[in-house]
Amino acid sequence: EDISAIRVALGEADAVLGGDLVTTAGAKTIGLMKTGRTGAVVNSHQIITGDFTRDTEFKLPFDRLELQLEARLAGNLAEFDASELARALLGDSIFSNMMIVGAAWQRGLLPLSYDAIMAAIELNKAAVEGNKRAFEIGRWAVEFPGDAAKAISPVVVDKPKSLEEIIAYRADYLVDYQNAALKSRYLSLVDQAQDARLKQAVAKGYHKLLAYKDEYEVARLMLDVREKAQAEFDGNFTMRFHLAPPILSGTDANGRPKKREFGGWIMPVYRLLARLKGLRGTAFDLFGRTRERKMERALIAQYEADMAEVLPDVTPQTLDIAVELAELPLSVRGFGPVKMANETTAAKRREALLAAFRAGGADIVDAAE
Known part of the structure; x- marks a missing residue:
């Protein structure tokens, strides 16, 4: 039957090939689907959108997006992480789209012959062998999702778990970052914290400031x-x-x-x-005169002064305040204007925490908000 429309009407999509979960589960796309009619194959890779670069707290509701698709398609949905599978097996996520095509064909969603698809790939003359292999991998992935998931299982990296390992890992990192003197400076302050929870907070917060990404x-x-x-x-x-x-x-x-x-x-x-x-940090620092670099160095000095005041006088009543103050640099994320905005927010929180600490911890919630 000839195609007589340039757009698919609401609820009349027979097949949906989703290159990413966010777009596929969006209101416009999901409105084209109809329970009992539409079948879909979707790349479940969790992409990071541009919103994350502007808001470090931004998160996409991937679980909710998947539930929306499952509710609309009622069993006619196949998902797998085509981007990671393409990277793992073919070395480039660009082949993920052809994997989705292969999976859709295997599910009977594409009214095309195998030979026609192979001929189209050859006529396109772009990474012919890679695209043919991607098509076959997509067919395999949708039939054996468990095996496909094993193929992209992340390599397990042993992260430091104990407090001593956490401190040692960050101290050694600072040697690569700059030199052994910075490592000694780091350990000198961390060792002043006596409580284990507070020491871990200082270990993470101080390291975050010292190892700014210039x-x-x-x-x-x-x-x-x-x-x-x-x-x-x-x-x-x-x-x-x-x-x-x-x-x-x-x-x-x-x-x-x-x-x-x-x-x-x-x-x-x-x-x-x-x-x-x-x-770095010297009079000859090529980039040290920018506003952001000056702020980063000032935050280090400020943190050292705050810890010099707080660490010797921590009490059971002020411990929670001290821990939050020590971890506060972790909230100053991002780069450029994003980091500057986060620093402004953190500065207000710092003032409230110091006031609460100096007041002996009384009314900590009211004082710190």
Whole structure:
């Protein structure tokens, strides 16, 4: 039957191939589906939207989105993480869409012959073998979801669990971040906390401030990413980086730093910056005069002064206040204007917590809010 409309009417979709859960479960798309008629195959990969870069507390309700689809499709829904499966088995998430096509065909949702689909892939002349393999993997994944899930099971990394391990891990990180002197500075303050819960709070909060991600650290981390990619993938490959250097980026219409794309030529720049990390915080710091870097250094000094006041005088009545104050830097997340806004909020909370501490912990809830 010929197609006589350019759009699918409400409730008249026979098949839905969802490249991501957010769009597929959105009101416009879900309105095209009808229980008993529509079948769908959806990539369940949890994407991070642009809202997260503007609001560090932003979270997408993935569970609710899945429930909406399941309620509408009543058993005619197949989901699997095609993005991670494509990365794990083919080395690139770009093949996830063809996996969804393969899964949909296997479920009988596409009225096309196998030969027709293979011919279309060949005619397209883009990563022909990769797309053919992705199609077959999609067919397999929808038939054997348990095996597909095992193929993308995350590598378990042993994270520090005990308090001693937490402190040692962060102390060693600071050596790579800058030098052994910074490690000693860190341990000197952490060791002043006597209560275990408070010591852990200081260990995390102080480390967060000391290891702020400036240009030197970003360069070091990008070199590490490149090294890991070379170990993971064979042959030649290119990497592109989207960055917003303060001295180059400018701002967009919303007043936020404008990101620019940098090619592989920037790797020598990364290597140079990583070697110059010893300049961090000195008079010769290339980036130390920006507003954000000045704020980060000021927060370190402020935190050290606060802990010098609080740690010697903690009582059972003020312990909870001291712990929250020590952990407060963890709320100053993000970069640029996002970080500045979070710091403003944290500064108000700090004043309330210090006032409550100095008052001996009385009316802690009212004083700290």
